[in-house]
Amino acid sequence: MGSNNRDYMRDEIGSGLPSWGHDVPTTKWLIIVSVGLFFAQTIFTHDVSLDDSAVPRVAVASLRSSVEPVAQAMFAVTKSYAEEWLLLEPDKLLHGQIWRAVTYVFCHPRNAPFAIVFNMIALWYLGSSLERMYGSREFLWFYLASAAFCAVIFAAFSLKLYLPQPLIGANAPVLAMLALYATHFPRRELLFFGLIPIQIRVLLLIYVVVDVFQILQAFKGEGPWTRVAYMSELWGAAFGYLYRQQNWRLEGIAEVFDFGRLKRSLRRATTSRNLKVFHPEVSTSGLDEQVDAILAKIHEQGSESLTERERSILKRASEQAKHRL
Structure with a gap:
């Protein structure tokens, strides 16, 4: 006022x-x-x-x-x-x-x-x-x-x-x-x-x-x-x-x-839905060494200590192993 x-x-x-x-x-x-x-x-x-x-x-x-x-x-x-x-x-x-x-x-x-x-x-x-x-x-x-x-x-x-x-x-x-x-x-x-x-x-x-x-x-x-x-x-x-x-x-x-404000809100909402989250791919080189390090960490600290990145590496390694079979 x-x-x-x-x-x-x-x-x-x-x-x-x-x-x-x-x-x-x-x-x-x-x-x-x-x-x-x-x-x-x-x-x-x-x-x-x-x-x-x-x-x-x-x-x-x-x-x-x-x-x-x-x-x-x-x-x-x-x-x-x-x-x-x-x-x-x-x-x-x-x-x-x-x-x-x-x-x-x-x-x-x-x-x-x-x-x-x-x-x-x-x-x-x-x-x-x-x-x-x-x-x-x-x-x-x-x-x-x-x-x-x-x-x-x-x-x-x-x-x-x-x-x-x-x-x-x-x-x-x-x-x-x-x-x-x-x-x-x-x-x-x-x-x-x-x-x-x-x-x-x-x-x-x-x-x-x-x-x-x-x-x-x-x-x-x-x-x-x-x-x-x-x-x-x-x-x-x-x-x-x-x-x-x-x-x-x-x-x-x-x-x-x-309506201008409403249009901007709708545009932001539409943009957020169209955004794709980028997950950097794990390099195939040295994948086995990374898996060994992660398995050692699980042995020492338990699976609850894993980060999201480490979990994604294990998942990728598991998928590659299935393709080799």
Whole structure:
């Protein structure tokens, strides 16, 4: 663990302003990829008929009852190629498209641009400090693992509930970062909506209380459980808290999937199997004298005193004697 992870260094590191430079490459590239994908979602789209089998019947009925008359006549909806391959759809995840467990956090709703703006500002502010504290590789694994953690919970809900929409957005890792940041700097203040100063721990508490209230409503039958299934921010906050309390370190996961290291290990194992042990042959000249010396040693010290070389000489002499017969 580097000096940046020591307790007495954290205040100094965390007190710095968020940065956009060589010291936080993971934060920088997470933002670049997310923003780039948002534009790809918006630009690369295609029309899908509402009667198409790709659109759920429940969604078709909902759209037909809510869209304007002109749109009702067209019965079409625009879909994004990126969203079709990257969003978290539980049935596709359970059928082997495991990349969706993390790729959904790089997409954001096209009709809500403020969602990506808020998440990217939070990623820049929180991620810069956390990456300097934990290191770039560990921070990347933390970001992706928080997404996968929430994906598993979302998929578990889908086994019992019909979830009409896929999961999208970076709410899970953002709240995971907020929870982890709050465990380090609970009293640090930021400007909520750019206007209201609020402590990090208070902001986190507001998110948690609102979500817990909705869970209680669902228990009482006053709210739908489907709303609870989409609370990725709550599961993300739980992951961030557990990460700090359990002192997890996720960078070791990379070693398990280090295919270069696995390839080298297999190469060494294959090479060792193909190696042949070289046993120097005993010269035929003077073999009888060597045998006589070995027999004398057996007479004086017993056969247990023989070395492997001496035993091999006796075996060779025995084989030669058999060939002469």
